[in-house]
Amino acid sequence: MGLRLKFNLVLLLVFALGLAVTGYVSRHLLQENAREEVLRTAGVMMEAALAMRSYTVSQVRPRLRPMDQEFFPQSVPAYAATEILGKLHEKYPNYAYKEAALNPTNPRDRAVGWESDIINDFRNNQTRVEFAGIRDTPTGPSLYLARPLQITDPNCLACHTTAESAPPSMVKLYGSNNGFGWKHNEIIGAQIVSVPMSVPIEKANSVFLSFMASLTAVFAVLFVILNIMLSMLIVRPIRTMSAAANKISVGELDIPELPESGKDEVAVLAKAFNRMRRSLEKAISLIDER
Ligand code: HEC
Structure with missing residues (x-):
């Protein structure tokens, strides 16, 4: 020889080894960066939803009472956040926000399979405050960020215990079958933000x-x-x-x-x-x- x-x-052996190690490390770092970027976006969306909820509670709800004659869903924080982020969803279809519940007042909030799994996970681990994961969708991988919806305020039960105790105008609008029977301290659902990962992954x-x-x-x-x-x-x-x-x-x-x-x-x-x-x-x- x-x-x-x-x-x-x-020389070739050293180059091949160098390329393999650099490739492995850089790919891992880039994928991790992409995930962190998406997670940050999901966190911002989650905070936006909480801001909409608190705005509704502090500024909208006091003005839409009394509700004896007519019930205004606009006074419900869950409705406000879902509606506003629904508009965002119309423009960016892969971004979604849902207040998924096992027994929802509004049927559109009913948890589907994977969402029920997340809610049950929160119910089984009461100390868990947040949960993130990736799932495959027809439009590519999507990251979800979830937080439990727990009934910690006894005032919630005024509308979510029985149809008899709820405001009649509300029952007239939503019926008496769903959204009742919630208990104090029960985790009844989860806020779930979905953000697409395909663009950052392609970029990475x-x-x-x-x-x-x-x-x-x-x-x-x-x-x-x-x-x-x-x-x-x-x-x-x-x-x-x-x-x-x-x-x-x-x-x-x-x-x-x-x-x-x-x-x-x-x-x-x-x-x-x-x-x-x-x-x-x-x-x-x-x-x-x-
Ligand atoms: C005045 C009655 C009323 C009170 C009080 C109330 N809710 Fe609701 N809640 C509703 C109605 C009506 C809806 C359905 C809104 C819609 O159409 O999206 C709803 C929806 C929700 C949802 C979305 C899932 C679903 O059931 O459709 C959650 C979560 C929720 N409420 C949690 C709470 C919590 C937590 C509290 C206490 C801080 C609370 N609610 C207090 C009336 C009420």
Whole structure:
């Protein structure tokens, strides 16, 4: 195996190893970044929903009472947050907010399969305050952020215990079958924000690809430069020297001197070689004179 081949094999091995490790680490970091970015967006959406809820409680509800004649859903925080973020959903269909409940007052809030799982998870782990996960949807992976909806305020039960105790105007609008029987401290549902992951993941993938492509290009250029240097500084001088040594070994002493330019190890070797050849010439001529 030639020197160049050995050198290139080691170089390729190091490059391949470097690419694999860098690729693995950078891909992991980029994916993690994408997830964090989406999680931040989901957190902001969740806070926006809470802001809408508290605005409704402090500024809308006091003005929409009394409700004996007519019930205004606009005074209900859950309704306000769902309606407002529903408008956002119309414009950005993959972004969604839902106040999912197992036994909802408004049927549109009924929890579907995966949402029920989240709610039951909160019911089984009462200390859990937030929960995030990723699920596959037809439009790509979607991140959800969920917080439990727990009845901590006894005032909630005025409308959510029985149809008889709830305001009649409300029962007229929503019926007497759903949204009742909630208990104090019970986790009756969950606020669930969904944010699409496909765009940040695509972005992370394209950043990853261009990063790896530029790294490969740098390696390729490095490979070529190192090969040229190897050829110029080591392989070619050594070949010349071994050809000269070959000729001398068969008695051909009338070959030109080797170039001695430079101060590196190869030049030192060439100088030593030339010196040795001159000594050999002298020794042979001494023998010939006798
Ligand atoms: C004045 C009656 C009333 C009170 C008091 C009330 N709610 Fe409701 N709640 C409703 C109505 C009506 C809806 C359905 C709104 C809609 O159409 O989206 C609702 C909906 C909800 C929902 C969405 C799920 C569903 O049932 O459709 C949650 C969660 C909720 N309420 C929690 C609470 C909590 C927590 C409190 C106490 C802080 C509370 N509610 C107090 C009337 C009330």
